[in-house]
Amino acid sequence: MLIGKVIGTVIATRKDEALVGAKLLITQPLDMKGNEVDSPLIAVDTVGAGVGETVIYVSGSVAPFAVRKHEVPVDAAIVGIVDRIDLQL
Amino acid sequence: MLIGKVIGTVIATRKDEALVGAKLLITQPLDMKGNEVDSPLIAVDTVGAGVGETVIYVSGSVAPFAVRKHEVPVDAAIVGIVDRIDLQL
Amino acid sequence: MLIGKVIGTVIATRKDEALVGAKLLITQPLDMKGNEVDSPLIAVDTVGAGVGETVIYVSGSVAPFAVRKHEVPVDAAIVGIVDRIDLQL
Amino acid sequence: MLIGKVIGTVIATRKDEALVGAKLLITQPLDMKGNEVDSPLIAVDTVGAGVGETVIYVSGSVAPFAVRKHEVPVDAAIVGIVDRIDLQL
Amino acid sequence: MLIGKVIGTVIATRKDEALVGAKLLITQPLDMKGNEVDSPLIAVDTVGAGVGETVIYVSGSVAPFAVRKHEVPVDAAIVGIVDRIDLQL
Numbered sequence: 001m002l003i004g005k006v007i008g009t010v011i012a013t014r015k016d017e018a019l020v021g022a023k024l025l026i027t028q029p030l031d032m033k034g035n036e037v038d039s040p041l042i043a044v045d046t047v048g049a050g051v052g053e054t055v056i057y058v059s060g061s062v063a064p065f066a067v068r069k070h071e072v073p074v075d076a077a078i079v080g081i082v083d084r085i086d087l088q089l
Numbered sequence: 090m091l092i093g094k095v096i097g098t099v100i101a102t103r104k105d106e107a108l109v110g111a112k113l114l115i116t117q118p119l120d121m122k123g124n125e126v127d128s129p130l131i132a133v134d135t136v137g138a139g140v141g142e143t144v145i146y147v148s149g150s151v152a153p154f155a156v157r158k159h160e161v162p163v164d165a166a167i168v169g170i171v172d173r174i175d176l177q178l
Numbered sequence: 179m180l181i182g183k184v185i186g187t188v189i190a191t192r193k194d195e196a197l198v199g200a201k202l203l204i205t206q207p208l209d210m211k212g213n214e215v216d217s218p219l220i221a222v223d224t225v226g227a228g229v230g231e232t233v234i235y236v237s238g239s240v241a242p243f244a245v246r247k248h249e250v251p252v253d254a255a256i257v258g259i260v261d262r263i264d265l266q267l
Numbered sequence: 268m269l270i271g272k273v274i275g276t277v278i279a280t281r282k283d284e285a286l287v288g289a290k291l292l293i294t295q296p297l298d299m300k301g302n303e304v305d306s307p308l309i310a311v312d313t314v315g316a317g318v319g320e321t322v323i324y325v326s327g328s329v330a331p332f333a334v335r336k337h338e339v340p341v342d343a344a345i346v347g348i349v350d351r352i353d354l355q356l
Numbered sequence: 357m358l359i360g361k362v363i364g365t366v367i368a369t370r371k372d373e374a375l376v377g378a379k380l381l382i383t384q385p386l387d388m389k390g391n392e393v394d395s396p397l398i399a400v401d402t403v404g405a406g407v408g409e410t411v412i413y414v415s416g417s418v419a420p421f422a423v424r425k426h427e428v429p430v431d432a433a434i435v436g437i438v439d440r441i442d443l444q445l
Binding site: 003022031032037046047048056058059060061062063065066067077078079080081082083084085086087088 | 275
């Protein structure tokens with residue numbers, strides 16, 4: 001899993017019917033110190049994340065598990081909202 | 090999921106029989122501001138996307154879910170057409 | 179899916195038994211204009227591709243779908259032979 | 268699989284219910300000589316790894332297998348603690 | 357699939373129980389001309405590969421297929437030993 005910051009939303013009226021009602025959040029990947037890394041992606045949210053929050057997200061074919069529906073074509077999902085990161089370097 | 094712009098089509102007469110009838114669109118990945126990033130890929134379309142449209146696509150083994158057929162060898166699928174992106178940076 | 183050019187073959191006598199009889203082709207990834215990008219990979223072929231042909235290939239865990247056998251350890255498969263690419267930039 | 272060093276923990280109170288009780292460790296990827304490579308990621312731990320230990324981790328959709336629960340949205344898991352690496356270059 | 361050279365072994369006493377008895381080999385990715393590319397990874401071996409041999413390996417969630425056990429958390433597996441590479445550039 002990686003962490004990211006929710007920076008926006010994307011609206012798509014015409015879409016796969018399994019995505020109807022899905023909340024699609026634009027997520028900026030962060031390193032563990034909070035610096036932006038890589039490009040933003042779209043992740044489906046099921047934990048109630050909002051813009052500005054730091055989240056944990058998964059990528060790949062485990063993302064549908066977060067949606068609790070089978071065979072949903074999503075490849076990224078927000079699975080937690082970060083309270084605290086403890087780095088012991 | 091990522092966004093991209095449909096920039097063309099690819100024609101393949103000899104192909105895996107599960108792909109017969111599939112609409113294969115060449116998709117240029119974009120960042121959330123609409124700039125081109127990375128190289129184009131081929132995505133199967135099931136939402137009626139056309140050349141010039143900005144789309145949401147999935148990558149990897151969730152792509153067959155968009156096709157609603159089991160065991161189709163596709164690793165990218167267009168799952169939505171972007172109406173609007175709201176960035177709150 | 180990406181496109182590539184078949185540039186060779188690989189022979190392995192000792193191999194996973196699910197791969198016995200599989201045709202393993204070395205494939206050089208191309209961009210949509212035909213330029214070489216990235217490093218060659220080995221893809222299993224099930225559509226009768228030959229050296230010098232431009233092909234469509236899939237990567238990842240959907241590759242076994244092309245082989246029509248369950249649980250075959252292949253992570254790339256040629257699924258079509260390109261007739262024509264239409265770019266409308 | 269890759270190796271990494273556990274460098275911290277992440278706390279998330281609001282999260283996917285399948286992750287309740289999961290131990291989420293921040294893992295810094297290492298090369299085989301122990302140098303840091305790439306950015307840290309979050310991996311679920313099921314083998315009792317602790318901060319400072321060098322571990323083996325898997326990425327992608329096989330990570331849930333380590334958790335022994337079906338359909339858990341995790342994409343990285345620590346599957347072993349490294350005792351020794353023998354390089355014969 | 358990619359090719360690599362086996363350059364060592366990794367020993368982990370504490371590990372996922374599905375990995376008990378698994379032979380974990382450190383594999384240096386090679387290009388098709390035998391030059392080293394990218395960083396070494398750990399692949400499970402089921403074809404009897406040894407240090408110094410050039411092998412074919414798979415990555416991702418098809419790797420468990422090589423182990424012939426379900427739900428084993430491995431993301432790379434050696435599936436063949438290379439006898440010959442024929443490049444026709």
